[in-house]
Amino acid sequence: MEKKQRNIVIAIVVVAIVIIAGIGVAVLYKPSNNSKTIYWITVAPINQEAVLKAGTAQGAVGWEPYSSAALLDGNANLLTWSEDVWPNHPCCVLAVKYDSHFPDNATNEDLIARIVRANMDASNWLIQTAATHDQNYTALLQMGAKFSSTPSFPISQAMVADALNHTGYSNDITPQVKGWFVNFTNMFASLNQLNSFGGYSNASNYVNAMINTTYLQKALLVQPSNTILNPKQAVNVGYLNGDLHQFARVIAMNKTLWGGKTLFEKYGVNITSPAAFAGGAAEMNSGFALGIINIGYLGAPPALLLRANSNILVQIVSLVNTEGSAILGDKAITSFDQLVGQTVATPGPGSIQHLLLSYYCQQKGYTLKLKGT
Amino acid sequence: MSARSTSYLAWFKNPKNKDRVLTYVFGLVAIAGFLIVWAVAADFLNIVYLPGPYEVFKAFIASFSTPDPSMGTTMWQNIWASLQRFLYGFIIAFLVAVPLGLLMGFSKGFERIAKPIVEIFRPIPPIAWVSLFLVALGLFWGPIVVIFIGVFFPLLSNVIFGVKSVDKYLIDAAKTLGAKRLQVFTKVIFPSTVPYIMTGITIGLGIGWMCIVAAEMVSVVGGGVGYYIYINGQIGRFADMYGGMVMIAILGIATVGASRFAENRLAARMGMK
Numbered sequence: 001m002e003k004k005q006r007n008i009v010i011a012i013v014v015v016a017i018v019i020i021a022g023i024g025v026a027v028l029y030k031p032s033n034n035s036k037t038i039y040w041i042t043v044a045p046i047n048q049e050a051v052l053k054a055g056t057a058q059g060a061v062g063w064e065p066y067s068s069a070a071l072l073d074g075n076a077n078l079l080t081w082s083e084d085v086w087p088n089h090p091c092c093v094l095a096v097k098y099d100s101h102f103p104d105n106a107t108n109e110d111l112i113a114r115i116v117r118a119n120m121d122a123s124n125w126l127i128q129t130a131a132t133h134d135q136n137y138t139a140l141l142q143m144g145a146k147f148s149s150t151p152s153f154p155i156s157q158a159m160v161a162d163a164l165n166h167t168g169y170s171n172d173i174t175p176q177v178k179g180w181f182v183n184f185t186n187m188f189a190s191l192n193q194l195n196s197f198g199g200y201s202n203a204s205n206y207v208n209a210m211i212n213t214t215y216l217q218k219a220l221l222v223q224p225s226n227t228i229l230n231p232k233q234a235v236n237v238g239y240l241n242g243d244l245h246q247f248a249r250v251i252a253m254n255k256t257l258w259g260g261k262t263l264f265e266k267y268g269v270n271i272t273s274p275a276a277f278a279g280g281a282a283e284m285n286s287g288f289a290l291g292i293i294n295i296g297y298l299g300a301p302p303a304l305l306l307r308a309n310s311n312i313l314v315q316i317v318s319l320v321n322t323e324g325s326a327i328l329g330d331k332a333i334t335s336f337d338q339l340v341g342q343t344v345a346t347p348g349p350g351s352i353q354h355l356l357l358s359y360y361c362q363q364k365g366y367t368l369k370l371k372g373t
Numbered sequence: 374m375s376a377r378s379t380s381y382l383a384w385f386k387n388p389k390n391k392d393r394v395l396t397y398v399f400g401l402v403a404i405a406g407f408l409i410v411w412a413v414a415a416d417f418l419n420i421v422y423l424p425g426p427y428e429v430f431k432a433f434i435a436s437f438s439t440p441d442p443s444m445g446t447t448m449w450q451n452i453w454a455s456l457q458r459f460l461y462g463f464i465i466a467f468l469v470a471v472p473l474g475l476l477m478g479f480s481k482g483f484e485r486i487a488k489p490i491v492e493i494f495r496p497i498p499p500i501a502w503v504s505l506f507l508v509a510l511g512l513f514w515g516p517i518v519v520i521f522i523g524v525f526f527p528l529l530s531n532v533i534f535g536v537k538s539v540d541k542y543l544i545d546a547a548k549t550l551g552a553k554r555l556q557v558f559t560k561v562i563f564p565s566t567v568p569y570i571m572t573g574i575t576i577g578l579g580i581g582w583m584c585i586v587a588a589e590m591v592s593v594v595g596g597g598v599g600y601y602i603y604i605n606g607q608i609g610r611f612a613d614m615y616g617g618m619v620m621i622a623i624l625g626i627a628t629v630g631a632s633r634f635a636e637n638r639l640a641a642r643m644g645m646k
Contacts, residue, residue, distance in 0.1 A: 192442035281607040309609025311421045349443040350608045370444045372595025
């Protein structure tokens with residue numbers, strides 16, 4: 001072998017040895033054995049029951065109706081509802097983003113106010129029907145079951161009924177709700193997931209800049225319209241696939257309830273929904289950031305996190321729901337303490353469910369780590 | 374002029390050495406130019422999705438000592454996790470594609486049976502299989518099988534092509550000398566196919582690294598560079614996301630470079646170059 005080629009081979013071997021040694025030290029060095037660790041993996045809530053059944057995870061934290069579905073199917077035990085950890089916590093919101101294709105002008109603001117009003121009416125109908133079990137109750141359960149079901153994972157009316165017992169529907173952005181948004185933002189900051197407070201000095205100023213309550217006030221003054229005010233350019237509305245937190249949108253879209261029109265059409269708004277999103281982060285990154293949607297139903301935490309990190313300048317214009325998540329164990333797990341050393345399926349970092357799990361672990365004195373690390 | 378500089382000049386005047394030096398110099402100039410364009414574009418556009426090279430470099434270096442806030446792993450741990458998956462997927466693809474390719478190239482009858490099935494699955498991108506494999510095969514084997522799919526088809530194609538490219542005169546000569554069918558295969562066809570196998574390995578390695586992000590993006594055990602890229606993209610930590618992409622590039626260059634080196638050496642030894 002020529003001298004030059006031999007030198008090259010020696011150099012490659014030396015570099016390879018250094019890299020392997022470095023990796024070996026990093027992998028072989030184990031910190032002191034922490035027996036108070038719970039592990040997590042990312043699994044969409046619709047798949048979490050299957051994962052519990054298969055034994056891939058021993059716990060799960062997801063949103064309704066999939067938590068109730070797993071419980072009623074007998075494949076999970078309840079460890080805690082989110083309302084027991086964080087009473088009356090907000091969850092999903094309506095957020096709007098203006099850009100060059102959907103500019104912030106009087107016309108579009110009026111359309112958004114009308115959408116907020118449609119959501120409000122749908123929420124009120126939902127709250128009343130769920131509370132009184134009146135003649136519309138069966139129709140309500142059928143709508144929820146149809147919305148959340150897939151051929152592989154059917155959802156029954158009983159599951160929807162149970163989900164409604166643990167999910168609140170509310171539109172007002174009260175000082176308490178704002179306080180929760182500040183808490184979520186600070187939690188992300190303490191987890192080092194937040195790059196900054198979006199150019200503001202603290203979480204409170206950031207949240208104040210993000211919330212716009214004027215639409216809730218305008219919505220109360222909106223009147224139904226016999227004509228569609230935006231016939232040529234629809235407002236694009238995003239939502240999460242199968243998520244009953246956003247049940248109000250499903251109800252608003254039902255023409256049978258509202259005399260042959262959707263509630264949006266009743267208030268004169270032409271809307272379209274390009275796609276359902278798998279999660280809030282996807283809705284922010286793919287939906288809002290790319291201009292595919294103008295207004296969307298999504299979890300408050302991903303909206304808070306990604307507005308700051310990605311500069312996707314959404315405004316929160318309405319609350320959509322409160323509570324409605326649960327931490328579950330598989331059939332063998334009956335208390336949270338039994339999850340030590342086990343694996344919990346979560347929708348992933350950035351979601352309110354993952355934040356709930358992180359918080360709950362911290363309260364209990366446990367460490368939450370990615371499985372396999 | 375000193376004796377040393379004279380000897381360097383003489384060395385440089387050798388066309389092969391000159392070509393090699395110019396290749397390296399132009400390569401470095403191209404990379405430097407790319408970094409400058411990137412820095413200017415990042416500064417001019419001033420958007421969060423395009424951090425500048427220095428920001429990415431800082432995040433990349435920090436990732437080796439500071440655990441990622443979402444995953445809790447350092448880049449060393451992510452490299453190890455991805456390497457394991459990659460090697461498993463690659464080795465299984467090699468063990469299946471090479472014998473299958475040799476059979477399909479050598480036996481017309483077997484090719485008639487296997488080819489339609491191969492052609493059905495070939496156009497389906499590896500990423501399309503991710504969700505299915507995760508549910509069907511679990512968190513450990515799911516990503517490995519996605520990498521297997523990515524490496525398998527290019528390797529198979531090259532092996533088949535290698536078998537069919539064997540000089541017919543060599544086969545005829547072997548037969549004339551009394552070689553049986555199996556001897557023709559082991560003494561003529563298989564040795565002639567080895568350089569094509571090496572080419573298939575080189576291509577497969579590159580595609581395998583491209584599949585890592587798809588393979589790891591749904592969920593994984595123990596971290597991984599692809600998952601690191603996906604999670605940081607999801608929560609808007611873009612400098613870290615780009616740092617992960619740089620790591621994939623380094624790993625790809627290192628493995629493909631090593632394979633190409635071995636391929637060239639083998640081809641030279643076998644008189645193919």
